[in-house]
Amino acid sequence: MTVQEIFDNPAIKEIEEKMLFLQTDADGRFWLSMQNCNSILQLMEVRKRLLDSMFVLDEHYNKLLYEFNDALKANLIDMRTREIEMVKTLIPFAEKDGCMIEANGKCFLGYDYSPIHPVQTERAKKVWNLLNGTYENYQPMYDDGVALCYLRWENGKLTSGAGEYLDSENEFLYLSEKSDNWNECLDKDLTADMHIIYPFHNLWSHMEIFSIFDLLWVRKFNIELNVECDYCSPT
Numbered sequence: 115m116t117v118q119e120i121f122d123n124p125a126i127k128e129i130e131e132k133m134l135f136l137q138t139d140a141d142g143r144f145w146l147s148m149q150n151c152n153s154i155l156q157l158m159e160v161r162k163r164l165l166d167s168m169f170v171l172d173e174h175y176n177k178l179l180y181e182f183n184d185a186l187k188a189n190l191i192d193m194r195t196r197e198i199e200m201v202k203t204l205i206p207f208a209e210k211d212g213c214m215i216e217a218n219g220k221c222f223l224g225y226d227y228s229p230i231h232p233v234q235t236e237r238a239k240k241v242w243n244l245l246n247g248t249y250e251n252y253q254p255m256y257d258d259g260v261a262l263c264y265l266r267w268e269n270g271k272l273t274s275g276a277g278e279y280l281d282s283e284n285e286f287l288y289l290s291e292k293s294d295n296w297n298e299c300l301d302k303d304l305t306a307d308m309h310i311i312y313p314f315h316n317l318w319s320h321m322e323i324f325s326i327f328d329l330l331w332v333r334k335f336n337i338e339l340n341v342e343c344d345y346c347s348p349t
Contacts, residue, residue, distance in 0.1 A: 117232045117327060120168050129161045130241050137249055154244065155252045158323040165325035171301045176308075178330040179300075183310050186221075186260065187287060189335045190313060193219045194263050194286055200341050201267055208267060213345030219263035221313075222246065222256075223324075224334035231331040245323055255321045259338070261286075261313040287311045 120126070136150040136157075169175070197219040208215050223246050227239040243249055251257060263286060264275045274281040288294040289312050296315035297305040317324055 115168065120165065120327065121233045121235075121238065123164075123168070125164060126161065127237075129157050129164070130237055133157045133161070133244055134237070134240055137244060151250065151252055155323070158245065158252060162323055162325045165327050169326050171304055173304075175326075175330060176301075176304045179305070179310075179326075180308055182329055182332055183308060183314055185333045186314060186335065187311050189337065190221055190261055190263075190287065190311070191283060193221050193337050193339070194283065196337075197263055197265060197339055197341075198272075200339060201265055201272065204341065204343055205267060208343060208345075209270075211345040213343050215265075215267040215341065215343050217263075217265040217339070217341045219265075220259040220338040221261055222259040222336045222338070223317075223329075223332050225336055226334065228331040228333065230333070242328070245328060253321055253323045256323070260317050260335070287313070 133154050136154050139150060171179070197217050201215050201217050204215050207213075225243075225246055225248055227234075227242045231238070244252070247256060265280075266273050266275060272280050274286075282291060284291050284293060288296070293309050294312075295305070295308060296310045296312050297308060298315060299319065300310075314329075318326065318329065
């Protein structure tokens with residue numbers, strides 16, 4: 115089946131139309147919001163499972179997966195680098211005032227629907243707005259986006275969160291010092307040398323709302339960087 119045929123599947127169409135109806139139905143009506151949010155999340159999970167059940171990894175999809183993983187990895191590295199640079203810029207002021215610096219970097223899938231996705235219907239674009247949190251974030255696990263990079267500077271030391279040291283780039287991407295390959299639930303032979311990063315695994319396997327067909331054509335991401343500097347004013 116082509117991607118267009120998969121998204122034209124009657125079950126997929128019915129689920130997506132119901133999701134969009136519930137979102138519109140709850141718009142501006144607080145008493146319906148919570149109930150409809152729970153229903154939308156459940157429909158998202160069913161939709162993901164159905165779409166993923168129709169996915170068969172081949173050379174074409176393998177190339178797209180490689181490109182997505184590569185684009186996500188590059189954006190996460192850039193986000194982490196910028197965040198570290200921002201913290202280091204504030205360190206002279208923090209040392210002077212004896213304050214603590216906290217920084218959060220969040221990477222989200224691009225808010226704009228991918229122009230290279232083979233399905234360019236209005237329904238598909240509206241569903242993407244549901245998935246990526248444009249209307250509302252229905253999946254709490256996606257509050258921090260694809261990945262969160264939390265940094266802390268205190269008492270002359272820059273660390274990752276509450277840890278004792280600053281995680282390396284590989285630890286951030288793979289949860290270990292080596293370049294691992296988080297290719298669970300994928301063809302092991304086709305993805306053997308892909309070095310799939312953990313944030314992809316987390317996004318696809320743990321969040322349970324994004325199907326593989328939602329991710330393969332994403333190449334742009336939205337980054338949020340927030341830095342706080344807390345100190346005690348002099349008496």
